[in-house]
Amino acid sequence: MSRAGTIDGLQFARDRGVVTGVIAIEDLPRLAAMGCKGATLRYTVRGDRGESGQPCLNIEVLGRLQLVCQRCLGLLDFPLALANELDLAKTLQEIEGAEDDIDRVLATHSMAVAELVEDEAMLALPMVPMHDRCERPIAQSDRAESSPFAELAKIRSRGTGPERSH
Ligand SMILES: [Zn+2]
Numbered sequence: 371m372s373r374a375g376t377i378d379g380l381q382f383a384r385d386r387g388v389v390t391g392v393i394a395i396e397d398l399p400r401l402a403a404m405g406c407k408g409a410t411l412r413y414t415v416r417g418d419r420g421e422s423g424q425p426c427l428n429i430e431v432l433g434r435l436q437l438v439c440q441r442c443l444g445l446l447d448f449p450l451a452l453a454n455e456l457d458l459a460k461t462l463q464e465i466e467g468a469e470d471d472i473d474r475v476l477a478t479h480s481m482a483v484a485e486l487v488e489d490e491a492m493l494a495l496p497m498v499p500m501h502d503r504c505e506r507p508i509a510q511s512d513r514a515e516s517s518p519f520a521e522l523a524k525i526r527s528r529g530t531g532p533e534r535s536h
Contacts, residue, residue, distance in 0.1 A: 372397035372484035374413075379458050379477030383417035383425030389483055390414040392433075397484045401435070401491060407445060408436035413487045418455075425458040425477070429490050437495070442504035452494050456486075 374393055381387075395402055395409045411433035420426040435448040458477035459465045465474045475486070 374483040376480045376482050378479045379481045380425055383458055387417040393484055398488050400488055405438050406435050410434055420457055427456045429454050431487055431490055437499040439501045440498050441500045442506040444506055446499050446501055450494055452490055454490055
């Protein structure tokens with residue numbers, strides 16, 4: 371369990387609890403698996419009641435992620451600043467049966483704060499992270515001295531499709 375700990379969802383909302391802290395890549399395994407190289411995220415999770423009286427969590431995340439640019443494979447600083455309200459559902463049926471676009475999460479007695487923060491951060495990531503302008507020039511031709519990064523980019527861009535059998 372990460373250092374960010376857990377909350378008892380419905381109780382936390384009823385008590386209007388607040389937890390705040392800083393989380394790093396070590397506690398964000400799914401972001402790491404997506405290729406995120408580093409992170410410093412400051413979070414605040416507040417228990418509250420939504421407009422309809424529904425228990426909810428207000429989640430704020432501020433910080434930076436280090437992603438890998440998909441064009442030059444250099445590191446890309448990605449600033450994150452988000453605030454989202456998640457309604458707490460008491461059952462999965464409540465989530466599956468909902469026909470609005472309110473964000474819901476299943477309330478449990480032991481909700482991992484790091485996972486809630488990670489969920490929100492993942493939704494905010496660009497599908498294909500890229501620098502606006504790459505510092506490292508991209509090899510335009512097959513010059514002999516093309517950089518190892520450019521070679522890596524070529525290999526990567528080929529993807530992991532089926533191998534040729536001959
Ligand atoms: Zn780049």
